Amino acid sequence: TSTNKTSQSTYKSNAGVDFVIIFKFPTNQPDVTREQLEAKTTKALESLTTKLSKVGLRFQIRPGKERGVLLVLVGCPSNLLYQALKRERIRDFLLGVRVDDIEEDGKSRSINMSDVTDSERLRLVYDLITSPETEGGASISPDLDECVDSIMPLHDENFDKPEYYSNGSSHGRRNGCLIKTTSTKFETSLIAYYFAFLQNYFVWLSVPSVLGAFVYMTHTNTLTIGFSVFMLVWAVVYLEMWKRKEKELAVMWGVRNCSKYEKRRAEYGGDGTIKDEVTGEELPFVAPWKTIVRRILAIPGVALGAVFLSSIVGFVFFLQLFLHEYYAGPFAQILHYAPTIGYVLFIPTMTNIYNKWVKILNDWEMHKTDASWESNYTKKIFIANFLVGYLSLFITGWVYIPFGDHVLPYLSHYNISHDHKKVDFLRLRDQLVYFVVTGQVVGFATEMIVPYIMQKAMPKAQELKEKVTKGNTESSFPEDQLGTPEMSGPEAAFMKRVYKQVGLEEYNIYTDYVEMVIQFGYVSMFSTVWPLTALCCMINNWVELRSDALKICKYTRRPIPLRAEGAGPWIGNMETLVWLSSITMASFAYLFHPSTNIHSPYTPILTLLAIMVSEHLYVLLRILIQTAIEIIPSWSDVVVKKEDYKLKKVWLDRLAST
């Protein structure tokens, strides 16, 4: 079979290496002698190799391209893989992930090793490397082992074609035989769901795109309440339909129920161990009250980070406002560009600081499973992106436009010259257009063009650097002791590929999801301000789909194909955005309606009432739409029922015969 061939070919093309563990050790530290450093490094390396051999994984150590880096090439012998696979198949059957392993004679079907897909193999080996020792793994993790920098699989050169990502799942839907091919690549992973989501979202965007273009042409300079209501309905229906689609994909990809298996985090140390009531194992234990207290204490921590980011974004916003609208002093020409530079360079840096801070908080919260850790981390990251993406729009719509004119007297009082004009909602539109158009162009550049240039330019810079440094260092470090093996043709070529991939960035699924979710927010919350938002996003996504597929194959390390049952916590974030849409739509519809006197003292209170009505409308709409969609039968339900029935029949027959 083709799958068989694929799996074999990858395995061969990567010389039996499933994963590369990047081992980084310090070559120079103040106050520590070279001998101490050496001893420490040797100890860490030994601990790592002991753990690997204990589990039964094969490994080889190679020097890295840079100083202070070793590459541990890890391979999995087929009998070990067979055991892991068998364990997983049984677990899958018990959780209801697969039901086809039951034969009429009550014995499980024997496992055909050539049926194992590439991603299945990688997932199982990754599990072996990272699981806690109590669960039969080597318990290796960058968070636990000081010198382990990261654990990465190798790209499959014969197979890593962007088309598989960008077209895979849609073909899969149309043509059953392509599903296998697709699933070989990223079977079941969060990444597969990302591409499926992107395609689905792209198609759904066509409705508000067409209607938005029509509204834009007919109501050039006003807001239409009808369009606002339509967008709210669209967003609610779309989300419900996507949740349904997710379930269908889980059935199609054979990952239904896989989230029921909660893998314990190796990082979850606990305050001590307790004998598990169920299995009798010694497991790490933390008192529930401690977890609750830590979660509660983390909230002000996150709030602090959010306030910090908000003030940065607010500062940049008001600086921009001041420089553009009020300031007419010296250097005005040059100072105009300062805020844009702030957006492109300053804010992303601050966001990274926030992200690191919440990661520390999230680790401190003591999550037992990866699923729980991830869901909470996603929420925290989302807050940052939310603030950067929307805060200045909220300030413009809710503060600057209604209250901006109050500043003028003060400016005159302080004798600041200004060329400020009266502002209306078109100011908000300009701001939105900047975010939707400029923001997406900048995003494309940082995602695609910068890595492309880096990839071209870096090797040359590296060479130059090597020439300079190699001359004046001598060392007795492990890398030197191992020596640079004499590599023959194919091995040299293989190591060259390994070095190239080690030099790439790790693939970050969060960035891609964040981008799409924030974009969805522009469409659902602000379409009424600029009806072309959806159309613009649709064009962007056509490019995005292709560039993301290219990025994943060429500009990042290969992602680890962990199973997922859906886009997970991101959908929750999108639901929050739809709720906020009911707030923004209602407030804009009231504030910017031609009949509203925006400067009346009653405006704030009436806006709040409009928001209140709209929120209740949203809740009602959601209940109605959910109820209606539930009634429509889904093919995935039929498939699930069929499987259940099959199982039921086997059991009935067996019981009848005894």
Place this chain on the structure above:
Amino acid sequence: TSTNKTSQSTYKSNAGVDFVIIFKFPTNQPDVTREQLEAKTTKALESLTTKLSKVGLRFQIRPGKERGVLLVLVGCPSNLLYQALKRERIRDFLLGVRVDDIEEDGKSRSINMSDVTDSERLRLVYDLITSPETEGGASISPDLDECVDSIMPLHDENFDKPEYYSNGSSHGRRNGCLIKTTSTKFETSLIAYYFAFLQNYFVWLSVPSVLGAFVYMTHTNTLTIGFSVFMLVWAVVYLEMWKRKEKELAVMWGVRNCSKYEKRRAEYGGDGTIKDEVTGEELPFVAPWKTIVRRILAIPGVALGAVFLSSIVGFVFFLQLFLHEYYAGPFAQILHYAPTIGYVLFIPTMTNIYNKWVKILNDWEMHKTDASWESNYTKKIFIANFLVGYLSLFITGWVYIPFGDHVLPYLSHYNISHDHKKVDFLRLRDQLVYFVVTGQVVGFATEMIVPYIMQKAMPKAQELKEKVTKGNTESSFPEDQLGTPEMSGPEAAFMKRVYKQVGLEEYNIYTDYVEMVIQFGYVSMFSTVWPLTALCCMINNWVELRSDALKICKYTRRPIPLRAEGAGPWIGNMETLVWLSSITMASFAYLFHPSTNIHSPYTPILTLLAIMVSEHLYVLLRILIQTAIEIIPSWSDVVVKKEDYKLKKVWLDRLAST
């Protein structure tokens, strides 16, 4: 074992009769000759008996106590029961209801018929009688068979002691060995959950009772915002804890996952049949769009009913108001009592009309399963009880107190004499006290005292009636053809018991749940108006628990012990009430605060803002409390995990051996 003995004893004490089908036929109809009537009745009876024998159930036909009534006594032979039990056990295993049937050798444990509990037996036989023919049942239902009036099980005289109901589940919790006894009675049914709920709710009420009494003593004539917020938190926490408790009870009673089995309604006819994709059976089919359209069209139908009821309640309220507060004309003394009579007699009658109307609508909505039918019917019934229970309080709080004084000028204008005084929130308190105290006393009387008197008085009235009618009728109806068999001692005693039970009302679980849920509404929505509400309700519930247990044993027919996994849709209704609490609490706290000028033109809008803040607070609170409660481990989770682990081990061992 004691269970064994129990099951056997019931079976014997009821002479092998599991169910009594009450067959009612017309004895007199205009425009139809006696022969035609007779032929029709004979045909209906034949159809019924054919259906019963087809399934393999035994039956005997006995004349009823009244004219035009036959009693079909149905018994189930043990081999048929064995088959049904086996089918259910397999289904239970597949759905995950029980996992202990798996033995290490892969064969299912043989079923010991003496382990079958009384309620299990009744449930299975009921299933055989009512299931659609395609699912192996007799397809008998009062909705389908013209002459079938109802299907009722017989009480177990040796065992029907109220203590089992009112103490059962709490003992069960403390003392493992009592669970079996309890479950014999009403294992798993909605009724078991009702009593468990009542006990749990009673305990939880102690917190607001004590605090409420304290608040009542310290803040005699004002509202306390602190108490309002506390009650909101209490209600949210209580509901979340009850949901958790429900799951624990499901594990304890062995009904976890039982709601996954969706029994098709025999009444679900469909527009035609379609071959099921999964099982290949011919099943009734209705196009989804048709279901959706019917559900949508039912909404205005329910709304119409609600408007009708609202106007009735409103009319009685304003009549009462007018007569009590403004009217001082002739017959004032007597007319004062008119509204109370309205509440006690007129409104319940109108509610019954509403209930019948929504039952028609609910049937028309075409529900495929009993669960879906019931959940929708519960919601519709709840609307009626909501209006009757709270509407006049809402009118008092939100309309009469703020705007009541506007009526005075009109009264003077029309020269109507009145002794109206200025009203404040104490008027609302009076109204509430009336509902909480008087309402519950009246409820107790109609539930307990009236049936008691009826039971004493009815037999005598019946005898009298029989004497009068028996003299002047002659008939060739089936009852007469069967003749009155010569009954010996035990049989006569048995038939006397049957006649007595047939004469009782059917037990209506809705009434009991409605009462408690509406009471919960008083506590959660209005405690701030009268802090003693919780205390009063607690006293009432102490009586309620005991009187309901007595009622179920003595004054109603035996309920059918259908399995349930929780109190189901009622919890949803309670959640709606908690949400409304956030509205009432905030509005009362603002409206009746000493610093608020209730007659200011801004009051309505500021009240709305207070409501808005409070609603958001409620949503936030709920999320926080849910998250915190999730972290605390529950013993039911451990039990479930243990079972899963056991199953896993058996499978692993079996696979290892092949």
